[in-house]
Amino acid sequence: MARPQYVEIPLVDSLDEEYGEVHYESNVEVYNMAVINPDAVLMRKNLEIKEKITKEGFIIEIQENMLLPEEVAREFYNHMIDEPDFEEFVYSMTNRLSCVLIISQGEDTEVIEEEALPQSDDEEEEEEEEVVEEPDPLEEPHVRFAPMLVKKKRDSLQEYMDRQHMSDYCHVEDDAVKVSKFIDILFPDFKTMKSTNVQRTLGLLYPEVCEEEKDNVLDIIQNEGFTILMQRQVVLSEEEARAVCHVHEDEDYFDNLIGYMCSNNSYILVLMREHSVERWKELIGPKTVEEAYASHPDSLCVRFASGNFPVNQFYGSSSKAAAETEIEHFFPPQSTLALIKPHVSHKERMEILKAIRDARFELTQMKEMHLTPEHASKVYFKITGKDFYKNVLDVLSSGMSVVMILTKWNAVGEWRRMMGPVDPEEAKLLSPNSLRARYGIDVLRNAVHGASNMSEAATAISNVFTESNFEN
Template identity: 40%
Template sequence: MMSGPCHILVITKKEATDAIPHWKELRELRESVPDEPKAEKPDRLEGTMETESILNICDVQDSVEDASRQLAFFFPNFYIKKTDQKVEKTLALIRPSLLKERRHSIMQRIKDDGFKIAMQKEIILSEEQTREFYKEHENQDYFPVLLEQMTSGPTLVLALTRENAVAHWRDLLGPKTVEEAKKENPNSLRAKYAVNNIPIDQLHGSSTPDDAQKELQFFFPQEHTLALIKPAAAKKHKDDIMQKVKDAGFTISKIKEEALTREMATQFYKDHKGKPFFEELVTCMTEGPSVIMVLTKVNAVEEWRQLMGPTDPEVAKETSPESIRARFAQDILSNAVHGSSNREHALKSIECVFGEIDID
């Protein structure tokens, strides 16, 4: 499946609503008919299917559920209603004073207006971060107040999605200043969620789709983490684990399959050196080929750790039953997978294994 390009098709049948039985019937018919001249079989699929079983060259779903799952994997927007509007993602900031006073109310309003929260994080911005994000406003009279406000406490950062998200969120926000909003559009969010005695508005939204992309990248940068399927799990459960990685939305930026050297295993687990189980752990990690990957995603380090589950598979079964370790681990040492503990560790581990840090 990885040896070259695959052709991924969405097949429909106009005169029937259920295409799966017809496709399966065609497959079964082809397998049951002995070879005869092409002219006598006008309905037969052409090309390489003449000499190979359809079963061997095509992946055919057995149910609507299977088909829906695979459509969602390869064509994530397939079921989105086709309109003149475009499903977009935009950045929204709820500044510290509003977040402290009316968090629940503004979050409910966002959901009521049809937005979905794709990502969120709560962060206390440093002065340096605030100056970088608002550098275009640095010469404005209001900038000192903005700087003070943005560093005064946690800001809630949201990635919002819906049709025409950028324009819709900007319309809801209303005029740029609190004074203008109250006069010109008292029902706008900036007017309704103004905070007493604070002259600047408490909400931010991206101005254009291009700005949204840049601003989202500022707060939700792509991360790389090292992920490893350990030898025992690689031997028995490689395909299942790889599927979970893909289903979780990770991009596999780099991958190779090889046995770790003792030096590499020692580097991965240097924090455990000197502990009673260390030698057994190193032996476990070097007993056969491992699948070693660089996974890329927003918040990749933490999300991979969540997908792995707790170190002890017995604990994983109780607290994270769908995690990789709950499903595929043998014991606490041979616990299926390994992952970097933080971004710094991830970069060092990637460099150790792949000899470089720069990932295309």
């Protein structure tokens, strides 16, 4: 049944009525844009700044580490245009990694502070049960004040930054027209996603569906307009199985169901579309087959009903917040070290960075380095004793390399898949859309490099991106 629409009636605070006219603000969402500069990103101060912003009650709607386009850098920092090193500054902002935040005010635009108001004589008498000395009649009476909580308008984001001494690391733009323009350039899908409520949810296929009907279900999911962002097959732990099946915990078959879930592969997906949480729950139907036949005969629950257990063979997150928590649990972020080699042109470098962004990697850190033998050994430590290592050093010493930390679920494997085979000629045959096929020249000048496994990635990241190496 469609929810009836009601006209919202603004409630006027009694203090507002007493002291005059009340001004109502527009419901249109107003955004600020903050840019955390490259030095702060390299020192990881962006993590501290983001934590303080959210703790104050602001909402970070979207965040991304990126190289600023020149037109954005010049307009965003236009207030610095008369400074003598402005051109050098723009070059730095367009060639080094900044953290860009789009921030909304949040619901609590007022803060509670304690002030003191006079106490009444009755309150004073209740608090003072002991007998006190008679006051001197010639002495002026003293008025005692009691604390009172009052609402005050919260500082603007820029004022908060100034108060927290973060302005040296982060500049804020609060002009709505300019921010809207920057959003269109940097995050062209943001406004559409906000207006249509595009969101992520977690979906799970129980073992029997996973084994026998997975491909059919995946076709239905895509036909329903979902985008599958991530997917994996996994055997649930007992704790995970109990969380997924908790709605059946009072049933006689619950223990057998948990044993079944913990002994066979389930299939887990991250799904995205507008109103994804609600739409997926609607598509899969109620918790039991009996309920689904009665109220949702076209649901997946009915279409893929199993004879083993009288339960829905699918699971979905209960809310947007629950979805994000569950996604992070089943698809934990992983970091890998990636490198773009010196022979890659600036144009090709930008294309590779775009491909990284399109693949939904987070560009966590990035710096341009001349890989001298000392620095190269921090990245290529596994092959320093090989006969061909001297040839690798010759290639790396020919110019500047770009060294990055890339983060997403299964980052090591995903980056290696994007790179393709080591030999560009082989890559062109086996993986023609890979980076080495598109930008590689030969086995040594094959455009990109990446860690082989998680252990190698962790060591290389520690070697290159430590505080002692920030200046290198």
